[in-house]
Amino acid sequence: SGIEGNFALCEGSVYMDEWRRIFDSQFIAKNRHFYKRNSKLQSALEAARSEEYTKLLLPTLSNFEFDYPVVINEDVIKWIQYFQTRGRKAFVTWLKRAEDVIPQSAPVLEKFGLPKDLIYLAMIESGFNNKATSVARAAGTWQFMRATGRNFGLKLNDYVDERRDPEKSTVAAARYLTYLYTLFGDWHLATASYNAGEGRVARSMRGHSDKSFFALSAARRLPNETRNYVPKLMAAMIISKNPTRFGFEVSEGSRALRTRGLALEKSIRLADLATSIGVDLKVLEGINPELRLGVTPPGQEKSPYILRVPESSYATAFAAVDSLPQASRTVQVAARVKRKETVNQFASRYGISLSSLLKANPHIRPNVRLSKGQQVIIPVALGTGQYERLTKEDKVSKRKMRASARKGRSVKVASRRPAKSRE
Structure with missing residues (x-):
């Protein structure tokens, strides 16, 4: 019906709450006598409600293509509704950043043979913000902790923090996700492990007959944040695939600046280069987010440091490098x-x-x-x-x-x- 179509879009919490109230009252009236315990009735109600949610929302998704195993249930619906209401402002920002990030990063995942939809994991981790830093000190678009970043090939030293480099951190994330999938053979568990750690997820599976993510979640074997993490990821995927269907206006993101790598055999200050070639220092910092102090690490002839510069300024920068002073250590x-x-x-x-x-x-x-x-x-x-x-x-x-x-x-x-x- 038309009402079901509107519900499938989850276009308003008022309507959704009303639908839930009617469904719950009808289910309880019809099935109360089958259950002696109220807890059993409540469990059956939640299962029936989730099944109905799925029936209503699946037609909306029939034209979507996912290469990650998306499930539609009440938890996922809850996050869709959240992004449409309280989380709307942040999600709008994420969608704008996605216009620039996804075309550059999704092919990296595909090159590793991974689902391209895993790019939305970076969306819920950082909002596609390479400047993001968590209270736990995870950093960058993919929110790597120091040790994990190093384990999967990222450099962290006085000069650089490659967790903030979009390309290098995506390669590291692809390696890490490949490792997690090899461990669990299941993408729900692999992405849950990205949040909770593989050890925590492995321990949650011990002694539990049904080792699927949603079974472990229902049994509260996983931390609360992780129980929400996978449904949140799925909700982000669903909305991002067709934002207009969920009430989000699609606007073009800022066009990514075309850059070219400049090989450096000595350490220089970005401020000196910016002045020399007439480029705003913030532009150089923005396209080289891994540099911690605005100073490039010392390079060598056989192993130069590759600094990104605007493609339009490459020739000028190439000619200017030799005349720039060596940065102090x-x-x-x-x-x-x-x-x-x-x-x-x-x-x-x-x-x-x-x-x-x-x-x-x-x-x-x-x-x-x-x-x-x-x-x-x-x-x-x-x-x-x-x-x-x-x-x-x-x-x-x-x-x-x-x-x-x-x-x-x-x-x-x-x-x-x-x-x-x-x-």
Whole structure:
């Protein structure tokens, strides 16, 4: 009927709630006498309601093509409704970013023989935002933790964090998802493992006869976040395949800037290159998100560092590189004292010599106690792993900083703020 067609689009929570109220009352009136226990009746009601949801929504999806095993049930419907209401603003942003991200990243998954629809996993992980950082310190479009990123080929050092590189992180995600599917042989469990970890999912399966994701979820063998994760992924796929059917206007995303790789055999500052070729520094930073301090790592003749530059500026950049100054390997980072302590204690905690700390902070005397919140300059030698250790241990802010490395000027670091950006 027309009503069913409207319901299939999940176009309003008011209508959906009314449909559910009518369905539930009719089912209970018809089937109450079959069940002695109310809990059994409730379970049967939920199963019947999910089955009816499926019947209503499947015709809407008949023209969609999924290469990931999509299931339509009440949990998935709940997330579709969420994205249409409370989560609408964020989802609109995600859809806009998808216009640029999917054409570049989905072919990488296909090259690995994976379902292209797994690209929507990056959508629910980060909203396709390579700047996203979770409270747990996962970073980038695919939200890799440091250890997992390294295990699947990503570099993390003083100069680069490849978790934020769209292409390299997608390759790493493809390797990780291939590994997870090899372990479980099931895409629902593989994607659940991407969220909870393969060990947690494997433990949830022990001693349980039905090892399917939805059975484990119903038995509450998985964490709550993971029980929601797979339905959320499916909802994102369903809406993204045909956003207009679900009430989202489709607008063209910002056209991705065409870039070309520039081979560098020396370390340079992005700021110097930007000035030399007349390109906005933010443009260079935006197309090279893996660079942590705006300084390229030292390259070699046989192993140069490949820096992305706008294709239209490649010739100018190629000609300008030789005249650019070599970037200093010393950066001064400004950190804030977290608790009262002596200068010696502070230097020891950061793993630097007292003499170098005092040299960088001539206003500080060696015998004073530092106050909580006081700003102290820390000299960091790039390429030694010192900066990576400081940020890994959360001793300085993880926010992206622009280093004035050539002249050795300090890079101010604000006191730590909750680090999360998914919109």
